[in-house]
Amino acid sequence: MTSAPAQIEHVSDEQFEALVHGSGHRVPIEQSPAWDPYDAIVEGRTFWRRLAYSVDGQPQAVVALTEYTGRGFHYLWAKHGPIWIGDQTAQAELGLRKALRDYIAREAPHIAFARIHAKFPAPDLHELLQSVTYDRTVAIDLTRDLDDIFAAFSKRRRSGIRKALRDEGFVLQDESGLTREAFDELYRIYEETAERDGFGIYQADTYFSMLEGLGQHARVFVARRSDSGTADAPLEPGRAVAWVIVTTYEGAAVSYYAGASAEARGNNAVMLLRWHLMQMLKDEDVTSYDLMGVDSERAPTLKGVGDFKRQFGEESTVDGAWDLPVKRTRYRVLTALLRLKRALRR
Known part of the structure; x- marks a missing residue:
C-alpha cells in the first residue's frame, strides 16, 4: 500500500x-x-x-x-x-x-x-x-466564575490570599510599558530568585527585549509595598517585591517569567499577585491562563515550581x-x- x-x-x-x-x-x-x-x-x-x-x-x-x-x-x-x-x-x-x-x-x-x-x-x-522542555502544565480556565476559580486553589493558597487581602500595605498593578531603567528593579528581584532557587538566567536586556518586541502582547504585573513598615523592619514605600511577565494572544495568557523576593514569599505577595492578575485578565475576556510548565519524568528539575503551580489547579498534558x-x-x-x-x- x-x-x-x-x-x-x-x-x-x-x-x-x-x-x-x-x-x-x-x-x-x-x-x-x-x-x-x-x-x-x-x-x-x-x-x-x-x-x-x-x-x-x-x-x-x-x-x-x-x-x-x-x-x-x-x-x-x-x-x-x-x-x-x-x-x-x-x-x-x-x-x-x-x-x-x-x-x-x-x-x-x-x-x-x-x-x-x-x-x-x-x-x-x-x-x-540544551534547554529544558516540559510536557505537563497547569492551565486555569478563566471562563468560570471567580468563586469557582478560587475554590479550585489549594486550601493553603486560599488561606494565604485571604491573609494578604487583609494587608493594606500592598499595591498591585499592571506596569506594562515600563522603561528599561525601571526594569532593573525587577531584574534584581529575578537575580535573587534565581540564586535562591538554583537556576540560570539571561542578561536583563533579553527579558526587556521581550517586552519591547511583543508590545501590547506582553504585560508586566507588579506587587509593591505601599506602607513604611515598622521601627524594627522599615520598608521603602512603593518597593517592588514580586512581578510576573504575562503574554496574551487570541484570548490566551501565559506566565513566562516571574520573580519574588524572600519578603514576598513570606507575606503572600506572590499568591496575591497571581490572583489579582487572573481577575484582571478575566475582566478583559481572556479565557485561559497557562502557568507554563510543571515537572514530569522529562522535566524533573521543574519540581519546585511544579509544586507551587499545582496549588492553583489541576495539571494537564501538552x-x-x-x-x-x-x-x-x-x-x-x-x-x-x-x-x-x-x-x-x-
Missing part, C-alpha cells in the same frame, strides 16, 4: 492564521506573527518561515520556525508548533517530520536540526541538546519539545561535543 502524497508549502502569515482559525483552533503566541518582532531584536535569532503540511491536498498542520545560531551550528525552533489541523496521530506526526526534514535539507542545508513539539515519542526524536536531526552526522557530533563539555565541567 503506497502512502498518500505529502507536501510542505511556504505560506503567508494570513494563510497560516486562516488555516488554524478555519479548523477551530487558535494560534499560540510563539507561532504567531506577533512573535516575529521579538525574534528580530534578540541576537542569534531570525524568523525563518511559516509552512503548511498537506496530505492528498488536505491541510493537516502548520508550523512557524525561527532560526537560532549556536556556537558553530544553526537550528530551527518551532516553539509550541506544529499546530495540528487534522488528526494528530503518531503516524501523522511521523509523516510531517519526514516531509519537514526533507524540506529543510533542501531549502536550508546549513541547518543541523529542527526543534519541534510532538505528542508521541519516536526513534527519530531526541532529547534536547506536547513537549524534541530535537529532529536534519544533518544526522552533524547532530551526532554536536551531541558528543556537548557530553564532553559537561563531563569536563564535572
Whole structure:
C-alpha cells in the first residue's frame, strides 16, 4: 500500500492564521506573527518561515520556525508548533517530520536540526541538546466564575490570599510599558530568585527585549509595598517585591517569567499577585491562563515550581519539545561535543 502524497508549502502569515482559525483552533503566541518582532531584536535569532503540511491536498498542520545560531551550528525552533489541523496521530506526526526534514535539507542545508513539539515519542526524536522542555502544565480556565476559580486553589493558597487581602500595605498593578531603567528593579528581584532557587538566567536586556518586541502582547504585573513598615523592619514605600511577565494572544495568557523576593514569599505577595492578575485578565475576556510548565519524568528539575503551580489547579498534558536531526552526522557530533563539555565541567 503506497502512502498518500505529502507536501510542505511556504505560506503567508494570513494563510497560516486562516488555516488554524478555519479548523477551530487558535494560534499560540510563539507561532504567531506577533512573535516575529521579538525574534528580530534578540541576537542569534531570525524568523525563518511559516509552512503548511498537506496530505492528498488536505491541510493537516502548520508550523512557524525561527532560526537560532549556536556556537558553530544553526537550528530551527518551532516553539509550541506544529499546530495540528487534522488528526494528530503518531503516524501523522511521523509523516510531517519526514516531509519537514526533507524540506529543510533542501531549502536550508546549513541547518543541523529542527526543534519541534510532538505528542508521541519516536526513534527519530531526541532529547534536547540544551534547554529544558516540559510536557505537563497547569492551565486555569478563566471562563468560570471567580468563586469557582478560587475554590479550585489549594486550601493553603486560599488561606494565604485571604491573609494578604487583609494587608493594606500592598499595591498591585499592571506596569506594562515600563522603561528599561525601571526594569532593573525587577531584574534584581529575578537575580535573587534565581540564586535562591538554583537556576540560570539571561542578561536583563533579553527579558526587556521581550517586552519591547511583543508590545501590547506582553504585560508586566507588579506587587509593591505601599506602607513604611515598622521601627524594627522599615520598608521603602512603593518597593517592588514580586512581578510576573504575562503574554496574551487570541484570548490566551501565559506566565513566562516571574520573580519574588524572600519578603514576598513570606507575606503572600506572590499568591496575591497571581490572583489579582487572573481577575484582571478575566475582566478583559481572556479565557485561559497557562502557568507554563510543571515537572514530569522529562522535566524533573521543574519540581519546585511544579509544586507551587499545582496549588492553583489541576495539571494537564501538552506536547513537549524534541530535537529532529536534519544533518544526522552533524547532530551526532554536536551531541558528543556537548557530553564532553559537561563531563569536563564535572
